[in-house]
Amino acid sequence: xxxxxxxxxxxxxxxxxxxxxxxxxxxxxxxxxxxxxxxxxxxxxxxxxxxxxxxxxxxxxxxxxxxxxxxxxxxxxxxxxxxxxxxxxxxxxxxxxxxxxxxxxxxxxxxxxxxxxxxxxxxxxxxxxxxxxxxxxxxxxxxxxxxxxxxxxxxxxxxxxxxxxxxxxxxxxxxxxxxxxxxxxxxxxxxxxxxxxxxxxxxxxxxxxxxxxxxxxxxxxxxxxxxxxxxxxxxxxxxxxxxxxxxxxxxxxxxxxxxxxxxxxxxxxxxxxxxxxxxxxxxxxxxxxxxxxxxxxxxxxx
Ligand SMILES: [Zn+2]
Numbered sequence: 001x002x003x004x005x006x007x008x009x010x011x012x013x014x015x016x017x018x019x020x021x022x023x024x025x026x027x028x029x030x031x032x033x034x035x036x037x038x039x040x041x042x043x044x045x046x047x048x049x050x051x052x053x054x055x056x057x058x059x060x061x062x063x064x065x066x067x068x069x070x071x072x073x074x075x076x077x078x079x080x081x082x083x084x085x086x087x088x089x090x091x092x093x094x095x096x097x098x099x100x101x102x103x104x105x106x107x108x109x110x111x112x113x114x115x116x117x118x119x120x121x122x123x124x125x126x127x128x129x130x131x132x133x134x135x136x137x138x139x140x141x142x143x144x145x146x147x148x149x150x151x152x153x154x155x156x157x158x159x160x161x162x163x164x165x166x167x168x169x170x171x172x173x174x175x176x177x178x179x180x181x182x183x184x185x186x187x188x189x190x191x192x193x194x195x196x197x198x199x200x201x202x203x204x205x206x207x208x209x210x211x212x213x214x215x216x217x218x219x220x221x222x223x224x225x226x227x228x229x230x231x232x233x234x235x236x237x238x239x240x241x242x243x244x245x246x247x248x249x250x251x252x253x254x255x256x257x258x259x260x261x262x263x264x265x266x267x268x269x270x271x272x273x274x275x276x277x278x279x280x281x282x283x284x285x286x287x288x289x290x291x292x293x294x295x296x297x298x299x300x301x302x
């Protein structure tokens with residue numbers, strides 16, 4: 001590859017972007033779509049660096065450093081802060097895009113673009129289709145289905161996926177040669193092939209230990225039918241959405257691997273039923289379902 005992306009994997013996607021740059025075929029607006037923590041926003045940010053740095057994306061010049069820190073004047077970032085993006089936000093974005101850039105481009109990055117309200121998105125469509133000259137808009141989403149079709153139809157979409165655990169382990173080992181092999185293997189397994197997540201677990205050993213502990217706890221429930229322990233566990237995680245998400249992820253992982261080993265069709269069907277309950281959990285949490293009741297039912301059905 002021509003540019004020093006310093007990104008694990010996603011060679012096809014990066015090649016496509018490089019080709020767009022080389023052939024002068026850059027789109028006004030890109031949408032990077034794929035599961036969370038696979039590196040979409042990182043790719044968008046590196047692309048901003050490649051466009052803005054006048055020294056072949058050197059990672060060293062003031063421009064590169066400012067972009068990395070998020071303080072570059074012509075590279076606007078809207079990271080996902082779990083708040084919706086309203087019409088007033090879009091108005092101020094458009095205003096800023098119309099200011100004359102000092103850098104080669106005006107780059108606008110919006111993480112989780114599905115946060116935009118319908119009114120805000122409508123007022124943004126014209127800019128998305130025809131931004132001021134020299135503007136590149138980079139959007140990301142964890143769920144393409146949540147993005148309004150009026151947005152999707154005006155952008156060039158690049159999709160990202162997860163990596164195999166073996167591939168990811170090898171790449172992480174290259175990046176962190178001092179890390180323990182077993183830690184790397186576990187981080188990659190728990191990350192479910194998501195680069196960002198694996199790197200996060202390697203960098204934060206306490207987070208990895210928390211994963212390992214939760215994994216053993218959940219495996220314990222599945223193996224031993226102890227109602228008191230199960231209710232106690234629901235109590236322990238109920239107030240913390242991150243712990244609940246971890247519970248869903250690890251439980252799915254455990255059930256999936258058991259299902260593959262299971263010979264009895266009846267038992268397999270039970271696993272599938274529980275897995276689809278967990279898959280629905282994300283959607284349920286947005287509604288008014290009683291979360292405690294849902295978790296207790298789920299954990300008792302194991
Ligand atoms: Zn530079």
